[in-house]
Amino acid sequence: MPLIARCLTPLGFLLYLAALSLQAQPTDRLLPGRLKTLDSTLTYLHERALFNGVVLVAEKGTVRYRKAFGTASIATHEPLSTSSAFNLASISKQFVALMIMQLQERGKLRYDETVRTYLPDFPYDTITVRHLLTHTSGLSEYDGLMQRYSGPLDTLTNGGMMQLLRQHKPPLLFRPGTQWAYSNTGYVLLGSIISTLAGMPVEQFLDQQIVKPLKLKNTYAYYLNSQTRPHNRVYGFGRENGKNVMNDLIRLDGVIGDGNIYSSADDLLTWEQALATEKLVRKQTMQEAFKPVELTGNRTYPYGFGWFIEDGGSILAHTGSWVGFLNVIVRYVDKKQTLIVLSNSSEGTARRVARDILEGKPLTLPQTKLITNVRLVDGTGTPARKSAVRLRNDRIWEMGNLTPFPNEPVTDGQGLVLAPGFIDSHSHHVSGLSRQPDAPALVSQGITTLVSGQDGGSWAMDTLQAQLTRQPVAVNIASYTGQATLRQQVMGVNGLYRTAKPDEVTRMKAILRTELAKGSLGLSTGLEYESAFFSSRDEVIQLAQVAADSGGRYMSHIRSEDISLDDAVDEIIQIGRLTKMPVQISHLKIALRDKWGQSARILAQLERARAEGINITADCYPYDYWNSTLRVLFPKRDYTNATSAEFAVTQLFDPMQSVLVRFAPNPVYAEKTVGEVAALRREKPAQTLMALIGEASNYAKNNPDADGIEAIMGKSMDEPDVANFLAWPHTNICSDGANDGHPRGYGAFTRVLGRYVRDQKIIPLETAIQKMTSLTAEHLGLVDRGLIAPGYFADLVLLNPDSVQDNARIGSNKALSSGIESVWVAGQLVYQGQKTTGAHPGVLIRRK
Structure with a gap:
């Protein structure tokens, strides 16, 4: 330093002093503002039961932010502090890795020796210690073995896991060193290696070699049946429908190595800072922990010994997720900053947003809203019950006796019925949505999802997505791929009035596979219409088999609804029998006067097929024309x-x-x-x-x-037949409607609720709503829709069962229904007070 000073002019010397002064200041000038945002964000999350835990931010080892929110135990309500000891879950792995490094420095082991060298009973002879450290062993997770081969009261131990591996020797996922796959099993084995080579339990070696040298106050290993007496222990919990429930150690937690090391935020900072020193291992040894693992073929993966390596090594991080604990530790090497988030409430939002804030990324916080004072008809068919429902972003979060969070938006349901949004399994409304993206015909009767591509005519999935991108709409859309559309693409408009040639069927099958891969629900046919009427059964079966092989479904406007009804029903049953996939009759009806009154016979035919194992169902609209x-x-x-x-x-x-x-x-x-x-x-x-x-x-x-x-x-139909078809347990409600024409386009669902539920009492309200929601979703293969249940999409309808009715009639086919008070799609209000809101949250739903 004196040599440099002697070379400076007086002005230069002053500039040099100023530079030294700047270096003494925090390296990140943005940090104070970000910490302010962090504090307000954590407060917001805690007030909404989205965070219970401790957050610490340090710069150059100096604490810049440290705060505890909530309780250490829901049983005792003891408040958390920054000295509270959390189960670190997988953050424990960096402690285990360092103990292995300590043993390596002492000559007790070598990274590239086989595990069998240290654990002779280990049944694989090509897996090394390094493979375990870096998750490149190919070992499958031990929990599957435990669930399959143990009893419900057994507690898994390290020795027990070794015994399971030796007895069953599950096949490796890949040849060791060729791939990367996270493996808790590997780190439990490292725990066994530590106890074997150290001649003492892992918790004792941890205490001697890490805790005491660093003078940590609240760090220890604790697992079921261990010798350690835990202090300041934090207990995990979760939240279920507004109530806190214990979510802590389970019968897998008799093992040590992959988790079950406890520590506090304060201790973790001391630990993290010590990694840059030689208090625990030499710097050269430590550097290897931060090197990406080398895979065969001159490839690497950004994981070292217990650390993920980001941005070329400028960020080192690891999460920990087990039972109620969701944690993260992040080392910003260049900025010399440290982030520690420890949470014990089964909720990981804080660890995500804390990183986003410190890294200057756009901040997205969960938004909640509460709907109170409703009669909940949840779509399962069970009786209505008093409840409140809380939404979180676009999903259902909680139901039950809920109270509002501070400043939370609340909708008073005024004792009305809250149901899942209705799913129209057979709709022709898509073409009208470009002109009316608010979808008044649909949302005014409670429909939140429509299914297009019916009667054999469809748009390509890419076309539908492009339309939604160009013009968002209020409701969700799913689609089948139409056989008539396939025929037209391959055979031409003027070539439809014949059976298809073998090469034409082959080309149709190829197009269908592509559409199914893009999320089409399956194959639809309109065999009564001329564009498909001349197709042979074999053509239809071949195409249906393609849908079945892709996990899709089959829906059909069958070949006849009148003089050849029996043969048409036999055809769809045969398709179900041969392809073994679900098949559905579109808008089931009897349209021949001489066969009126035979609905019971038709339903008996369908029930016989179901008894045979054929999953045949139907949809139906509530009109006799x-x-x-x-x-x-x-x-x-x-x-x-x-x-x-x-x-x-x-x-x-x-x-x-x-x-x-x-x-x-x-x-x-x-x-x-x-x-x-x-x-x-x-x-x-x-x-x-x-x-x-x-x-x-x-x-x-x-x-x-x-x-x-x-x-x-x-x-051309008889209403008693319509009523029987509607009441069949395997019939869901549809509209078969469009924006123009038949009044069903504006009133099918409310007609069922008014005419057939309230007035004629053919089916109970709860059953009717099931037929409009969860049963429809089941028939279509849709997931996460059709129920009001935690995790399901927040597609909802609030209705008045005493006044709900259809008003659309011939001559007034666009009259809005009465009694639908509010409709939400993905948590956004799209209809209220007989008016659309202009919100367009609808998405294209793809088969999963």
Whole structure:
């Protein structure tokens, strides 16, 4: 230093002193502000039961922030302090690794010797000590062995784990040294090596070689049946529906090595600072702990001896997660800063946000809101109960007798029914969402998720995602892949009226596999429609098998709902039998007058199939009239056959009650019954039916770009059959609706709740809601939706069961329903007070 000073001018000397003064200041000028943010954030989290623990931040070994929040034990309510001893969980591994390093320095072991050298009973002869230290051994986790081969009252010990390995020798996950996979088993073995070579229990060696040299006050090893007497011990707990419950040591905790070392925040800082000295091991020995492990093939993985290595070594860190304890220690080597977060409340948010704050990353905090004073109908079918429900971000967090957190948003449910958001398993609303992204037709009847791609027609998954990205919407969307769409892509629009050739089926299967890989729910068919009617059973079965092989499902507008109903039902049962995947009949109905009253027989046929092991289900909408094309009224596709036309008007629909939704060749006919149009034309209804189909066909030829040329709402079902189908335990509710046309697009779900639940009492409210939620999710293979339960998405509907009803009618098909008070999608309010809110949290749900 004097040599440098002699070379400086007076001005230079002053600048040098100023530089020394700056070096004496904290190296991170941003730290004070970040610590202020950290404190307010931890307070926020603690007030919302999202943090119970201790946080310490140091710079150059000097404590800059240190604070304890909450209790050390829910039994005694003893307050935490920075001297409280937490179970470090996997942070224990760095202590175990250092004890191994100490033994190596004393010549007791070598890293690259086999484990069998020190533990002769170890059943693998190629695993070394280094492999254990660096998680490159390929050993599987010991908890699986314990669960499989031990009794429920057995406590696992280090010796017991060795015995399990020796007896069963589970296969290695990979050849040692070739890959990295976290292994608690490896560190338990290190614990056994320490006790064997040291000639004493691990806890005693820890005390002699680490605790006493560093003068740690609250650090020790403690495990079930150990000799140590714990002091200042913190107990783990968790939170279940607003109540704290114990979550501490379990029967696996008779082992030592992978966890079960306890320490306080204060002691951990002393420990961390000692790593830069030679109080425990030589610096050269210590440096090896911070080197990425070398794998075969000139590869490395950023893990050393008990430490993850980040940013090229500028950050060293390790988390610890076990029972109620979720901890982290981070060493910012360049900044000489230390972060320690110790938590005993089964909640890890603090350890994430603390790092984000210190590292200057955008801060995202959990947001909670409470819905109180509701009758909870949770979707399981169990009776309604009084409750409150707390949301956390986009998920359900808690239910029960809950009280608001400070400044928490609260919605008073005023004693109304809170149910899971309804899932429409068969919807044609997607095309209308680009014009109405608020989805009033859906949310006004409580629907939060719609399933598209029905009746054999679909959009590609990428197309749906692009549409949602371009125009977010209020509700979630899932989709099947349509067989008719596949046929059109491969065979062309004009090639659909025949069976597919083998090479065409092969190409369709390839497209279907791609869509399934992108999250399509499965294959849908509309076999009654011309675009798929001419396909053979074999074509459909081959495509269905592709869906089954990908873990998908099959849904079908079956080949006939009238004269060939029995054969059509047999076809879908056969598909379920051959593919062994779930199959579902779309909008189950009997649309032939002579077969009215046979719903019980059809359901018995489905039950026989289920007894055989075929998972066949159905969905159904609550109306006795359908919406489709005029052409489906000719099952033999003989549109100019007068006999077939007469059969249609007497057996397949009632022309006096069946309304033309649209008719492009003559728009005057729209919203008139076929009977009224026949009277205008001075024809018999059968003649008019044939003529309308002919005129629509000519219009299509002259206007090739026209879409939706004609449609009819056909009255052709018997309401007692509809009621029986709705009541079948394996039927879920659907709408089959769109933004225009049939009133079901605006009222199917509320019609069930009003007409069939409240007025006719065909099914209880709880059962109806199950059929709209969890049962639908089960039939579709959706997870995390359809129930009000912790962890499920917060798609919710608040409704008044006394006033809920559909108001949409023929001639007023877009009237909003009554009695739906509020709707949430992913925790965001999308509908309230008969109005949409403009929120668009909907996502594309992909099959998992």
